Each structure stands twice: as structure tokens, then as C-alpha cells.
Amino acid sequence: MDENQQEDLSIAEVIEVPQVRLTHVAAHISLDILDSARHRRKLYVGEWLPEPVPDGATTVASTPVRASVTLDKSGKTALMVVLESLTPAARAAFVLRDMFALSFGEIVAIVGRTPQMCRNLASSACRHVRDRRRQETASDVHTRIVTAFWAACDTRDLAALVSLLDPEATTLSDGGGKVRAALKPIHGADRTARFMLAALLQYPKLEATLQSVNGKTGLVLRHDTTVSGVVSFHVRSEKITDVWLVLNPDKLRSWNRS
Structure with a gap:
């Protein structure tokens, strides 16, 4: 194998990062951001609401998700308010389980809770979201x-x-x-x-x-x-x-x- 072939192989190995690893890294970064945001909101003047988004203002990259996912393409304000009321760990458990179909064993490694606690967090968050969904008007x-x-x-x-x-x-x-x-x-x-x-x-x-x-x-x-x-x-x-x-x-x- 010549030097060019070796270089091409090493580049391919660097680029080909497993999706699970990327999910873990992104989840850890998101948890850090959520914890920081939660602290800042304690200093926020008055009530805090999610930022309203005009349709077509943002583009979300295509990501394989479970067919049972409860979030729609626009993330309605009501649903965003519900998610914002959850703790960072509960929100992470819900998203990782419902959107990315990670096992509870994988979620444990990310959120730093016991398997039973992760199940409880995901179940409670899912119940809140679905309750809000059932209240949606045509x-x-x-x-x-x-x-x-x-x-x-x-x-x-x-x-x-x-x-x-x-x-x-x-x-x-x-x-x-x-x-x-x-x-x-x-x-x-x-x-x-x-x-x-x-x-x-x-x-x-x-x-x-x-x-x-x-x-x-x-x-x-x-x-x-x-x-x-x-x-x-x-x-x-x-x-x-x-x-x-x-x-x-x-x-x-x-x-x-x-």
C-alpha cells in the first residue's frame, strides 16, 4: 500500500464516526447548554418564553427518527412550553428515547442516572407531551x-x-x-x-x-x-x-x- 492509499484510508477512518458516538457527544453538549440556560433563567427578568419562530425561518436537517415520535415539524409553542418545564435530564431522556430510539443502557451513560430513573424520566416526559398533544385543537x-x-x-x-x-x-x-x-x-x-x-x-x-x-x-x-x-x-x-x-x-x- 503506497503513502497516498494510507492517507486516504486514515481520512476515511476519521470521517466515518459511528452515529451512536455522535449522538452521545451531541447529547452531552446539549445537557451542558441546558444546565447553563437553566441557571441564566433564574436571573431572567419576568417570565421566560421560548422564542417564536416564523414558518420557513429555519431548516432542520433530516434525521432518522422513530415512527412514533410525538414532535411535529414546527414544534408548536404549547409543546415547547411543556418541554421547557422539564429538567434537562428528563428532556434528554425523552428526546434520546423517542426521537433517536436509544436504549436505556445508552441513555444511562449520557444523563448519568440509573436505568430505572431514566425510564421514569422518559415515561414522565412522554406523558406530559402526549397529554398536551391530546389537548390540541384542529x-x-x-x-x-x-x-x-x-x-x-x-x-x-x-x-x-x-x-x-x-x-x-x-x-x-x-x-x-x-x-x-x-x-x-x-x-x-x-x-x-x-x-x-x-x-x-x-x-x-x-x-x-x-x-x-x-x-x-x-x-x-x-x-x-x-x-x-x-x-x-x-x-x-x-x-x-x-x-x-x-x-x-x-x-x-x-x-x-x-
Whole structure:
């Protein structure tokens, strides 16, 4: 074997890294990032929400996944909120088991828990995700309810707005300390409706459009041509149960790219 053949062989050996090894390395890096992010969020001003993504803004590389995977292509806001509520270990166990079909023995080596604990983490995370999935409303119904919500906001119709909200509806607004936002959750249909109307009165020139946000119809709020807020909703039984309002400009950069 000549020197060129030996060099070609060594390069091939370096490039041909087993997928399992890559998965392990990526998982360890992700856990470190999640732990760091969890610490930063303790210092975050007010409520923290996942970054809203306009459809088509990002491309996800094709990865072989199990047919039973419960995540869809857009990672809806409701599902992202559920995943964010999990511990890094629980999220890792769920993703590695459900998306990459790793054995619990392999997951143990990554998350540093016992096999039984890994099973419990993955099972609990899967139950939370599937419970949220079962609560999903058909897209056309979701769009109809959100459209009616904005019509009530636009006409300042408090009664109509309250009628669209679940009595136990919750609103979270994320300003990140950069812009004014409610620092704590707002609970109840009446309080949520009044909060939304009061916020709109402060910005009379605000324009809203119905657009897809993380795969579901939401509201994109603009001042002049700049997106200043994105609102996502969770609808169940034709009532809005959750309103997620992202105002932090750092999380709206993908909406303001020219």
C-alpha cells in the first residue's frame, strides 16, 4: 500500500464516526447548554418564553427518527412550553428515547442516572407531551378562535373577549427586562381580557396580522414596519386557555430580518 492509499484510508477512518458516538457527544453538549440556560433563567427578568419562530425561518436537517415520535415539524409553542418545564435530564431522556430510539443502557451513560430513573424520566416526559398533544385543537378551529380574539381586541369588546377565554386562562408576557411586560402570570378570563385591552390602548398605532407562529395561527404585532410582539395561543374545546406574548426584542430578530 503506497503513502497516498494510507492517507486516504486514515481520512476515511476519521470521517466515518459511528452515529451512536455522535449522538452521545451531541447529547452531552446539549445537557451542558441546558444546565447553563437553566441557571441564566433564574436571573431572567419576568417570565421566560421560548422564542417564536416564523414558518420557513429555519431548516432542520433530516434525521432518522422513530415512527412514533410525538414532535411535529414546527414544534408548536404549547409543546415547547411543556418541554421547557422539564429538567434537562428528563428532556434528554425523552428526546434520546423517542426521537433517536436509544436504549436505556445508552441513555444511562449520557444523563448519568440509573436505568430505572431514566425510564421514569422518559415515561414522565412522554406523558406530559402526549397529554398536551391530546389537548390540541384542529387547525381550522384554532384559526377561527384566534381571528375572533383579535376582532374583539380591535373593537375593544370586553364581553366578546371574555367569552373566547377559558375561565382559568393564563397569560404570560416575556419582555426580558428590555421592554415593559407583566412580570408575573395573569390568571382568569376577565383579567386576561382587561390586560390585553389595556396593553393595546398604550399603543394605538400598533398593527396586528394573523400569521403562523411555530406552526399555529398567532398574532404578529408591528409598530411601523418593526415587529414588536408575537402572540401565540393554546385553544382547547374552542376556548383559549393560554396566551403567550413575546415582547423581548432579542427573541424577535428572526421576524425583523429584511
